[in-house]
Amino acid sequence: xxxxxxxxxxxxxxxxxxxxxxxxxxxxxxxxxxxxxxxxxxxxxxxxxxxxxxxxxxxxxxxxxxxxxxxxxxxxxxxxxxxxxxxxxxxxxxxxxxxxxxxxxxxxxxxxxxxxxxxxxxxxxxxxxxxxxxxxxxxxxxxxxxxxxxxxxxxxxxxxxxxxxxxxxxxxxxxxxxxxxxxxxxxxxxxxxxxxxxxxxxxxxxxxxxxxxxxxxxxxxxxxxxxxxxxxxxxxxxxxxxxxxxxxxxxxxxxxxxxxxxxxxxxxxxxxxxxxxxxxxxxxxxxxxxxxxxxxxxxxxxxxxxxxxxxxxxxxxxxxxxxxxxxxxxxxxxxxxxxxxxxxxxxxxxxxxxxxxxxxxxxxxxxxxxxxxxxxxxxxxxxxxxxxxxxxxxxxxxxxxxxxxxxxxxxxxxxxxxxxxxxxxxxxxxxxxxxxxxxxxxxxxxxxxxxxxxxxxxxxxxxxxxxxxxxxxxxxxxxxxxxxxxxxxxxxxxxxxxxxxxxxxxxxxxxxxxxxxxxxxxxxxxxxxx
Amino acid sequence: xxxxxxxxxxxxxxxxxxxxxxxxxxxxxxxxxxxxxxxxxxxxxxxxxxxxxxxxxxxxxxxxxxxxxxxxxxxxxxxxxxxxxxxxxxxxxxxxxxxxxxxxxxxxxxxxxxxxxxxxxxxxxxxxxxxxxxxxxxxxxxxxxxxxxxxxxxxxxxxxxxxxxxxxxxxxxxxxxxxxxxxxxxxxxxxxxxxxxxxxxxxxxxxxxxxxxxxxxxxxxxxxxxxxxxxxxxxxxxxxxxxxxxx
Numbered sequence: 062x063x064x065x066x067x068x069x070x071x072x073x074x075x076x077x078x079x080x081x082x083x084x085x086x087x088x089x090x091x092x093x094x095x096x097x098x099x100x101x102x103x104x105x106x107x108x109x110x111x112x113x114x115x116x117x118x119x120x121x122x123x124x125x126x127x128x129x130x131x132x133x134x135x136x137x138x139x140x141x142x143x144x145x146x147x148x149x150x151x152x153x154x155x156x157x158x159x160x161x162x163x164x165x166x167x168x169x170x171x172x173x174x175x176x177x178x179x180x181x182x183x184x185x186x187x188x189x190x191x192x193x194x195x196x197x198x199x200x201x202x203x204x205x206x207x208x209x210x211x212x213x214x215x216x217x218x219x220x221x222x223x224x225x226x227x228x229x230x231x232x233x234x235x236x237x238x239x240x241x242x243x244x245x246x247x248x249x250x251x252x253x254x255x256x257x258x259x260x261x262x263x264x265x266x267x268x269x270x271x272x273x274x275x276x277x278x279x280x281x282x283x284x285x286x287x288x289x290x291x292x293x294x295x296x297x298x299x300x301x302x303x304x305x306x307x308x309x310x311x312x313x314x315x316x317x318x319x320x321x322x323x324x325x326x327x328x329x330x331x332x333x334x335x336x337x338x339x340x341x342x343x344x345x346x347x348x349x350x351x352x353x354x355x356x357x358x359x360x361x362x363x364x365x366x367x368x369x370x371x372x373x374x375x376x377x378x379x380x381x382x383x384x385x386x387x388x389x390x391x392x393x394x395x396x397x398x399x400x401x402x403x404x405x406x407x408x409x410x411x412x413x414x415x416x417x418x419x420x421x422x423x424x425x426x427x428x429x430x431x432x433x434x435x436x437x438x439x440x441x442x443x444x445x446x447x448x449x450x451x452x453x454x455x456x457x458x459x460x461x462x463x464x465x466x467x468x469x470x471x472x473x474x475x476x477x478x479x480x481x482x483x484x485x486x487x488x489x490x491x492x493x494x495x496x497x498x499x500x501x502x503x504x505x506x507x508x509x510x511x512x513x514x515x516x517x518x519x520x521x522x523x524x525x526x527x528x529x530x531x532x533x534x535x536x537x538x539x540x541x542x543x544x545x546x547x548x549x550x551x552x553x554x555x556x557x558x559x560x561x562x563x564x565x566x567x568x569x570x571x572x573x574x575x576x577x578x579x580x581x582x583x584x585x586x587x588x589x590x591x
Numbered sequence: 592x593x594x595x596x597x598x599x600x601x602x603x604x605x606x607x608x609x610x611x612x613x614x615x616x617x618x619x620x621x622x623x624x625x626x627x628x629x630x631x632x633x634x635x636x637x638x639x640x641x642x643x644x645x646x647x648x649x650x651x652x653x654x655x656x657x658x659x660x661x662x663x664x665x666x667x668x669x670x671x672x673x674x675x676x677x678x679x680x681x682x683x684x685x686x687x688x689x690x691x692x693x694x695x696x697x698x699x700x701x702x703x704x705x706x707x708x709x710x711x712x713x714x715x716x717x718x719x720x721x722x723x724x725x726x727x728x729x730x731x732x733x734x735x736x737x738x739x740x741x742x743x744x745x746x747x748x749x750x751x752x753x754x755x756x757x758x759x760x761x762x763x764x765x766x767x768x769x770x771x772x773x774x775x776x777x778x779x780x781x782x783x784x785x786x787x788x789x790x791x792x793x794x795x796x797x798x799x800x801x802x803x804x805x806x807x808x809x810x811x812x813x814x815x816x817x818x819x820x821x822x823x824x825x826x827x828x829x830x831x832x833x834x835x836x837x838x
Contacts, residue, residue, distance in 0.1 A: 225683050225749070228643050229756050230672035230700025235707040239696055243687040326731040335717040337691050337710060339734045 082412050085405035089466045089547075099462050099471045106461035111292035119293065122278070126297050129275045130305075131360035132192065132267075133260040136199035138357045141253050143204045148211035154220060155237060165208075173205030174576035175569065177263045178452070178540045179553065182270040183569065186557055187381045192364050193371040195267040195274060202263065203256050210256075214248035215241065247317050254309040261305045265298050266452040270543060276452075283456045295453060302448035385566035392564045396549060396571040400539075403548030404575075406466060407535035410473020414534075415527055417478045422485030423511050428497055429489060431507050440486070447479035451537050455546055469538065469546030477534050481526060488522040489515060528586040532579055539572060592657055594760060594792050595619040595642065600651035602637050611637050613816045614651065624786060624793045626803040629813035630836050635796040638813065639762050642794070643675045644668060656759065673700040676753030678763035678782070682745040684752075686738035690729060693737050693748050694720040697755030716755075723751040727781050743774025750781055754789070761786055763795040767802070779806055800832045 086093070149155045150165045175183075181198035188194050223240045231239075268276025275294060282291035336343075421439050423429060430436035454472045462468055492515060500514045542550015549568060556564040595618070602612040611634040619625055629635050640646040642653060644660060653660040655671060663671055676697070684693045698716050699707050706712075712720075724730045727747040732740065737748065746766060753761060763782060767775035783806050786793045797803050803810050804824045812820030812827070812835040820831050 221679070221681060222683050222685065224645060225677065225679060225752060226696055226699055228645055228672055228675070228677040229697050229752075230669040231696075231707070232669065232700075232704070234704065235699040235702075238708055239688070239692070239699060239710070240685055243685050246687055326735060327733055335714075335721050337695055337712055337717065338689060342689075342734070 078412065082409055085409045088405050089402065089409070089470070091409070091466055091470060095462070095467050096471065099458070099467065103458055103461045103471070107457065110288040110460075111295075111457075113289065114292040114296055115289040116293065118290065122275075122294050122297055125275045125278055125294075126301055128192075128364055129264045129298075130261060130301060131363045132196055132199065132274060133257060133264040134356060134360040135364060136196055136203060136264065137253065137257045137260050138353075139196075140200045140203035140207055140256070141249075143200070144207035144211050145249075147204065147208040148215055149237065151208070151212040152215045152241075154215070154218075154223060154241065155233065166212075169205055169208045169212075170577055170580075171205075171573055172201050173209060174573045174580065175202070175205075176536045176540045176572075177202035178266065178270055178543050179550070179569065179572065181267045182543055182553075182557060183565070185270055186565075187378055188371055188374045191367040191370060192274070193366050193368060195264065196364070196366065198267060199260055199263055203260055206259070207252060207256050210252040211245075211249065214252065215245055217248075218244045250317060251313065254312060258302070258305055258309055261302055262448075262450045265301075266450045269452055269456075279453060280456060283460060286460065288460070291457075295449065295457075298450075298453065299445055299448040303444060306444075306448075381562065384562035385569075387563045388567045388570065389561075389563035390567075392567045393571070396552065396568050397575075399549040399552045399568075400571055400575050402466075403538045403542060403550065404535050404579075406469050406473055406541075406546075406548060407531070407538035409470050410538065411477045411527065411531055411534040413470075413474045414477025414479075415481055415530075417474070418481035418485050419523070421478070421482045422489055423515070425482070426486045426489035428492065428494060429507070429510065429515060439482075443479050443482045446475055447483065451476045451541060452544060455541050455544055459545075464545050466547050469541045469548070472541060472546070473534060473538055476537060477530060480530055480533070484526040484530075485519075485523060488519050488526070492518050525587050528583045531583050532576065535579060536576065539576075593618045593654075594621045594656060595794075596652075596654040597638075597642075598652045598654075600638070600641060600653065601649045602634070602641060602646065603649040610649075611816050612641075612648075615813075615816070615818055617811065617818065617821075619792060619794065621792055622790060624783065624795070624806065624808040625811055626795045626797050626807035626809075627811045627813055628797055628800060628803050628832075628835060631798075633813045633835075634816040635813055636764055639764050639794060639796055642760075642762060643672050643677060669700055673756055674759045676756045676758035676761045678746070678749050678753050678761070678766045680765040680768050682742070682749045682769075684737040684740075684745055684748055687736065689734050689736055690724065690740070690748055691717075691720060691733045694723060694751040694755055697752040700756070720751065720755060723754055726785065727751055741774070742770050743777060746770060746774070746778045747781060750778070750785065754785055759792065761791050761793045763793070765796050765798060768798055775802070800827070800836075803827075 085091075147165055147169055151162050151169070153162070156162050177198055180201050181195060184194040184198050185191075218241060222244060223236050226236045226240050264274060265279075266276045268274040268278070269280045270276075275298065279291055279294050279298075282288075282294065421443065424431065425436040425439040425443070427436070451472050454475060455468060458468045458471055462471070496514045496518060497510055500510045505513070538546075538548055539550045542548040542552070543554050545551055545554065549572060553565060553568045553572075555561075556568060597615060597617040600612050600615040600617075601610065603610045611632075615634075615638060617638075627635050627638065637646055641648045642655070642660070644663070648661055651661075655675070658671070660671060685696070688696075692710075695712050695716060698712065702712075721730070721733070724733060727750060729744060729747055729751075732744065737745065740748065749766075761782070766782065767778055770778060779802060782793065782795070785791070795806075804827060807824050810820065810822065810824050810827050811818055812831065814835050819835060820827060
């Protein structure tokens, strides 16, 4: 930091980000005063209206909650299987034809860059409201995400690792089965669990655009201003998400990290039948598969898919699709402008959320937190904020401060803050304890340790997280638009209400292309800083 | 008839644009234990990998057991590879699988589709794998995940995997470069004794001249893609060794 040129560059970057944010502010006609007062007024509004949560209809809500989780489970199972196939088709070790790999990649990019809510609202538009539509939307979005993540992990398994099998004359299938898949298991599990966590949240809000489950009820109760009822469901949702995260964390620890430490050797001169794998390992594997199958089918029967009605409406699809692809060139410019609005909201939310997360993370990370109890409080607060899907937030905030860009930006700040605080804390806690101990030994205070010890070590990691979050933040901004927070999502909502097929098709194409560009750009930024 | 005959082998890489082998001729008789020495970049790895076609030669001819290698494709190429075992510098074990499974992987090329898909190894195969593990002293680690082993232990598993193929020829690409001197000696001893016990032919790439002299029945010196020495270990003078390694 004592290099003059580096300093000029740093301040140049800070200044340009500040300018971009200022420009976004003017472009969105945001009211800083209202943004500032939004938080207190929102909190007091919630405290007054949402408490105490009503317990009258808790049975109804519980079954809706179960439905939400069941849809997420089924969706994750299906998308995990589909994604594995797609990921293998995108992998150089498996698929020798470049053209096929590229085609699959393009298809996956298309799936990934349409936010799940847009998928749901599009499908509900074509097939009508129902659980089938919600499930398919979930599967499409999750497949987009998982295929790419799986493919990245597969390509990280060095070709070298598979060379011995190739050199011994094994065929492609044997190499996949005995080499690629075993090495891929940890990454597969990690990504799938992460996708499940996301799917639970998504499944809870899919109902808001007419796909059934908890979302339908939350939205209805909020719009009817029956806040105590809505509060019960929001609390249930928070608990579900937290329990999901804890369970996923437990599974990760149990199967990924414990398994690697197993060093149980056999006694010398042991006797007994020779096996490729010990009997108990096989038993565990068979039981795991059985358990997974039981869970899958139990959930599948519980959600009671309306397959018959879906199939009935299937004949409609070609006609609607034909009208959707009949693009409307006149809407391209207005659509792009509205995407810019969505982007600006996402960017402002990201920057402010990032600043808040920056402060909070240094107060909450275990290895540097100045006040332990305050740190626990921050972590709990962030967990709760993260557990509430932004679509639920926006409906709550709309009730408090009204609709518009201000409400959208507040929600985006909250969600970016929640995500980044957790990521930043993890980055800080990964730092070598020696840095902090060494500086403490010299008598440095909290501020000095943060600025001179930790900041240089974590800066690149933080930037990578922010770049990663940009896509999500903009996608969320588009999503918020679907319930009326402005931007391209709102434009899509209007086109949908007016049955304006060609505009809808055009807008969806704009979203896909712009999001893909964004992803590409953010990827470049990440590469530069990592 | 020689087990392996290489004539005028040329390998040209396009990225970056370089030629690493300029017409190498090498004949290996059955039962020989050939050590190829040479500095990094001399083409050792490329040469050895052309034999089992992990790398495709640009020009020249390779005859294995009288059969031309360069034109083989698909099932025929796989058939050839089942007869050539290979040991790798970085062991390249499947970390998440146990030691026994890693040894048995050597059989995959010789199993039918269904049997390999289901991982159904025969009683003989299991016993052969077990016996190999006893030979290299890793019997008790049979059901331990490969990733928990030390480097030397991993390479011993790598040896068993190659032997599991019942190959005619054993290739080893710098098998001890990632090991400490003590484990390196154990690994080379085991490679040597197993090839001798089974009457195998071995071609080993090594970095270290002393090890080459101690173990080889014949030494081939490779320098800048050309063979500059080919003879018995005792014929390799210090001047020659220096010349091979001079840049």
